Amino acid sequence: MASNIKVFIRVRPGKAAEGFQADPERGALSFKLPDTEPDYYVNNQKTAHNFQFDGVLGMQVKQEEVLETVARPVIQDVLNGVNGTIFAYGQTGSGKTFTITGGAEHYEDRGLIPRTLRMMFEAFRKGPAQYRMYISYLEIYQDSGYDLLRDDSVRNLQDLPKVQLREDEDGNMHLRNLSVNLAATEEDALNLLFLGDTNRVVAETPMNDASTRSHCLFIIWVDSTQEGSDVVRRSKLHLVDLAGSERVSQTGVNGKLLAEAKSINVSLHYLERVIVALHSRSKGNQVHVPYRDSMMTSVLRDSLGGNCRTTMVGCIAAEASNLPESMSTCRFAQRVAQITNTARVNEELDPNLLIARLKREVSELKREVQVARSSGEGEPEAFCFVAAG
Numbered sequence: 001m002a003s004n005i006k007v008f009i010r011v012r013p014g015k016a017a018e019g020f021q022a023d024p025e026r027g028a029l030s031f032k033l034p035d036t037e038p039d040y041y042v043n044n045q046k047t048a049h050n051f052q053f054d055g056v057l058g059m060q061v062k063q064e065e066v067l068e069t070v071a072r073p074v075i076q077d078v079l080n081g082v083n084g085t086i087f088a089y090g091q092t093g094s095g096k097t098f099t100i101t102g103g104a105e106h107y108e109d110r111g112l113i114p115r116t117l118r119m120m121f122e123a124f125r126k127g128p129a130q131y132r133m134y135i136s137y138l139e140i141y142q143d144s145g146y147d148l149l150r151d152d153s154v155r156n157l158q159d160l161p162k163v164q165l166r167e168d169e170d171g172n173m174h175l176r177n178l179s180v181n182l183a184a185t186e187e188d189a190l191n192l193l194f195l196g197d198t199n200r201v202v203a204e205t206p207m208n209d210a211s212t213r214s215h216c217l218f219i220i221w222v223d224s225t226q227e228g229s230d231v232v233r234r235s236k237l238h239l240v241d242l243a244g245s246e247r248v249s250q251t252g253v254n255g256k257l258l259a260e261a262k263s264i265n266v267s268l269h270y271l272e273r274v275i276v277a278l279h280s281r282s283k284g285n286q287v288h289v290p291y292r293d294s295m296m297t298s299v300l301r302d303s304l305g306g307n308c309r310t311t312m313v314g315c316i317a318a319e320a321s322n323l324p325e326s327m328s329t330c331r332f333a334q335r336v337a338q339i340t341n342t343a344r345v346n347e348e349l350d351p352n353l354l355i356a357r358l359k360r361e362v363s364e365l366k367r368e369v370q371v372a373r374s375s376g377e378g379e380p381e382a383f384c385f386v387a388a389g
């Protein structure tokens with residue numbers, strides 16, 4: 001099924017500037033900003049910029065509503081064997097981590113990851129299929145990948161096992177050295193989330209404020225089998241917290257930090273280039289999509305223009321000083337909304353299930369033969385019809 005990437009904008013609570021207006025009913029946003037043309041200084045004109053999205057989540061919107069609006073449809077598809085991605089994009093401090101992982105202070109501030117885990121395990125209990133969940137947690141920092149789930153004695157980023165990207169003959173990307181951990185219960189899954197978040201924070205240094213400067217991907221793998229079937233459905237859900245998207249010029253950093261900020265911006269710049277290329281492709285142009293230029297875009301290849309149901313949450317802040325960045329997030333979001341993905345159910349014959357079923361059938365047949373022999377039936381007799389009446 002082909003569908004466009006869904007885009008929601010979430011507005012962080014705060015004092016909204018005069019020039020900002022959100023209309024959640026219509027999914028519309030409006031910014032009135034000084035014109036960037038030089039003659040603005042002469043005539044002091046302000047220009048209105050209007051945007052329309054699949055939904056606008058205003059300042060009052062609670063985490064539960066974000067789950068229902070943004071995540072529930074994606075989760076339902078993942079349970080049916082379709083890949084899903086939900087990614088948060090926006091400047092530092094705009095609410096990406098709050099949306100994806102949640103706030104630590106209050107239980108009701110839990111974000112999409114713990115709520116998704118709960119929703120999935122509830123669905124597992126209801127059936128009708130049998131499900132299995134596995135979890136991976138990847139951090140990408142300066143274009144290198146790190147496994148957040150392999151060790152609980154981490155002191156800095158270099159202690160984390162490095163994850164490599166490998167491309168197979170068919171052009172599919174694989175993450176080597178990324179652990180895939182069975183989560184038999186919701187508690188197991190939450191413990192893995194907790195371990196990954198702890199490693200993320202412990203490995204943080206002043207040079208690497210993990211949440212601000214790295215991209216984090218929480219990956220939930222779901223296998224499901226219908227009773228008696230040899231077919232297994234395999235899907236994955238990426239919940240992605242991207243690094244802060246602000247422009248280098250506005251981060252006010254220098255020296256090493258500047259180099260780092262550039263590297264983060266480079267990877268977001270590659271993301272932007274992928275989006276622009278896909279946008280152009282959607283208009284019928286034959287263009288190369290530069291997925292391979294960064295680890296993040298390579299990992300998200302399926303999510304952007306591929307076999308995946310993808311949703312973006314653009315996070316913005318409405319205070320006057322944040323409006324230019326918020327508007328650039330909306331512009332980016334508008335381009336993302338033009339991208340078409342073609343998601344399909346991922347199912348394959350599982351040889352282990354097939355062998356197990358055939359073994360069961362053979363032993364049942366053997367038993368029947370034995371019963372037939374011991375009751376002296378011998379060879380089955382030919383059918384004979386007796387005419388009624």
Ligand SMILES: Nc1ncnc2c1ncn2[C@@H]1O[C@H](COP(=O)(O)OP(=O)(O)OP(=O)(O)O)[C@@H](O)[C@H]1O
Nearest residue numbers: 012013091092093094095096097098103211212244
């Ligand atoms: N919708 C919200 N409701 C209440 N508090 C929020 C909301 N969004 C964000 N916050 C608060 O604002 C602060 C910044 O949010 P958060 O850390 O999620 O930003 P971020 O975009 O992830 O920034 P960074 O790029 O640094 O990771 C946090 O204290 C967070 O709890």
